Structures are given as C-alpha cells and as structure tokens.
C-alpha cells in the first residue's frame with residue numbers, strides 16, 4: 238500500500254478510535270487501574286488499542302505493530318523493517334479526569350524513518366497529519382512552527398515521568414526554563430505538545446518519553462519546520478525517530494540555545510540568586 242493510502246487508512250482508524258473515546262467519556266463507565274504500580278490505564282485505553290490493531294490487521298495483515306497497551310515488545314524497534322507505532326490514548330490522566338487534552342497517535346515507520354503520522358484529538362476537533370517529505374496539515378490546512386528567536390519570549394512544554402524517582406533532575410531543567418523563557422506548560426499529552434509546536438502555539442517541547450508518545454508527533458513537528466533532536470547522542474541500533482530519551486523539538490532558531498540551557502541544568506551549572 239502506498240504511503241498516501243496508508244495515511245488515509247490511519248486517519249480513518251484514528252477518527253473511529255476518537256469516537257470510541259468520546260462515547261466512553263459520555264458513558265462514564267470505565268475502570269481505572271495502575272500499570273507497573275504507578276501508571277494509570279483505563280479499560281478504554283485497552284479497548285481502543287485493540288480496535289486500532291484489529292483495523293490495521295484487517296487492511297494490512299501481518300504488518301508489525303508496537304502499541305502501548307498490547308504487550309509492546311520494544312525489540313521490534315531494532316528488528317522490524319516496517320512498523321506501526323500506536324498510542325491509543327495519549328493523555329490518559331487527562332482522559333480520566335474529564336480534561337480535553339487527549340489524542341490518538343498512529344505512526345508508520347519504515348527503514349528506520351517515520352513515514353507518516355496522525356494525531357487526532359477528538360475533544361478538540363483537531364486532526365494533525367504528516368507525510369514524510371510532503372508536508373503537514375491540521376484539519377487539512379498546512380501548518381508551520383513559530384519563528385521566535387528570543388528565548389525569553391518562548392513558551393515551552395514538557396512532561397514528567399510516572400516514576401517519581403526520576404523526577405528530581407527534571408526540576409533543575411524546569412527552574413532553568415522558568416528563569417530563561419516566558420513560561421512552562423505541562424499539558425499531559427506529548428503527542429499534542431508536539432502538534433502545538435508544529436502549529437506555533439508552543440515554541441518548544443522537551444521530555445523523555447516512550448516511542449508511541451512521540452513517533453507521530455515528531456514527524457508532524459519536523460514537517461512543520463521544527464528542529465528535532467536529542468540532548469545527548471543516541472545509542473546505535475534503535476532508529477533515532479523511535480528513541481525517546483531527552484528529546485528536544487523546537488522552533489529552529491532557539492534549538493541550540495535551549496539545548497545548551499537544558500544540558501547546563503543537567504550538569505548543575507546554573508545558579509539563581
């Protein structure tokens with residue numbers, strides 16, 4: 238199937254998944270559990286992931302998938318020639334609390350490069366789509382990043398891992414950004430943070446996340462003109478498009494300066510009066 242046809246399929250599936258998410262919220266009858274002792278998951282996350290997988294399997298039988306709620310095997314990131322990467326609900330905590338910052342994220346990666354990305358936000362009525370080298374759209378209209386060059390005027394998004402013991406070093410980054418940029422946002426959906434960078438509402442986003450959180454969003458941001466990358470070198474063997482540690486995605490003008498600031502925070506080199 239051609240990439241354009243794959244994109245259309247992914248959009249159709251994401252919209253159906255979005256309808257299921259909206260219906261589940263209106264029904265208000267879903268169970269919540271903790272995964273690995275601290276990560277919230279609802280039975281809607283699992284049901285939507287199952288729906289997406291079944292629809293992909295029906296149209297493209299046998300193609301490999303890495304999806305958050307269906308026992309993901311991260312090994313496939315190094316071995317698969319072609320891979321669907323799926324987050325059925327990005328923003329599960331938002332979903333469970335009745336907030337609207339929730340998205341379905343579907344990406345297709347082949348030969349180590351993300352070829353297409355769909356991020357669909359059913360409560361916001363926004364569908365972001367991107368095709369490698371061919372452009373990016375929100376609800377069918379082309380989008381682009383901001384071109385803010387002055388760090389002090391930049392609005393920066395980030396997030397925090399569920400594992401509480403990995404949070405303290407991130408507070409140093411937060412202090413640095415609060416001191417040197419306009420402000421920080423923690424909106425609770427990595428996929429939508431990246432889309433907000435893509436359409437210039439946010440100027441930058443940094444975090445360490447799983448492949449399904451950012452695979453689609455990072456292509457959307459890149460196709461919109463963002464500079465994408467990592468604060469530190471990536472290990473060999475995993476495509477960079479799927480390596481989620483220490484990612485920094487921003488308007489091109491501020492990428493280097495913000496990267497330096499975050500690394501200085503990591504090294505504890507910054508002092509505040």
Ligand code: IPD
Pocket residue numbers: 324326327328329330395396397398399424425426427428444445446450
């Ligand atoms: C989470 C969201 C959040 C980010 C977390 C992710 P989930 O995904 O993207 O913004 O800060 O690191 O795990 O659990 O809602 O799919």
Ligand code: CA
Pocket residue numbers: 324326327328427449450
């Ligand atoms: Ca996620």
Ligand code: CA
Pocket residue numbers: 282305324325326327328329
């Ligand atoms: Ca999720």
